[in-house]
């Protein structure tokens with residue numbers, strides 16, 4: 422079980438003068454993809470980092486599988502949670518294989534098991550292992566680095582995934598491919614996932630539920646259909662303009 426419950430969460434970065442996030446109550450159900458959507462600076466990364474214990478709240482608590490993470494061993498917790506860091510953030514002095522194998526190595530898997538897992542994941546994210554495993558991050562395109570970041574997060578068979586704009590720098594075709602592959606994998610493993618994006622179309626297509634952050638709080642949470650049919654504010658209505666227009670224009674092309 423890896424349900425996440427965030428209760429009364431608040432975080433300030435200036436000693437309490439202002440709050441990046443305040444009064445956040447949010448549940449991520451076991452096995453669902455919850456998409457966190459919000460503009461730049463709305464606190465998406467802060468909330469992800471709170472779930473794996475990289476940020477301590479000023480108020481409130483975060484539980485994973487019913488356990489308050491403040492009472493858990495932080496290192497052990499992080500090794501069970503796959504984290505795709507915003508902008509990929511690979512270790513520049515390590516090869517692709519070493520980057521993907523970081524957590525398996527920390528968990529002291531036998532080298533053959535790690536090597537096999539690395540190749541399996543590189544295949545999954547469509548990077549031919551023979552071509553890519555020995556490259557350095559500087560020898561990758563932005564989209565390739567991002568795919569390595571996704572492979573790295575999946576490496577140690579996590580029970581949960583935190584993904585910070587994982588598909589951001591990809592071309593549209595690769596992006597849809599990787600979204601589909603991730604969704605299949607997520608379903609087959611029942612991986613509880615929190616995925617950050619500022620792209621409403623991506624949120625509508627990927628999410629079981631979407632939580633929209635605005636002004637330091639959760640402005641609305643619901644299924645894609647609920648958000649589309651009953652946006653709770655003018656701001657959310659506005660966020661839906663682009664996907665609605667795209668859908669209408671595409672539909673027009675098919676029927677004409």
Ligand SMILES: Nc1ncnc2c1ncn2[C@@H]1O[C@H](COP(=O)(O)OP(=O)(O)OP(=O)(O)O)[C@@H](O)[C@H]1O
Nearest residue numbers: 434441459460461462463464465466467468507619
């Ligand atoms: N370590 C920090 N010190 C001071 N302020 C911070 C720190 N981390 C985040 N903040 C502030 O908290 C707010 C939320 O930041 P956060 O990184 O969570 O936003 P975000 O929603 O992930 O934005 P983006 O879409 O640009 O990645 C911002 O105003 C940011 O400047």
Ligand SMILES: [Mg+2]
Nearest residue numbers: 465466507585
């Ligand atoms: Mg961020």
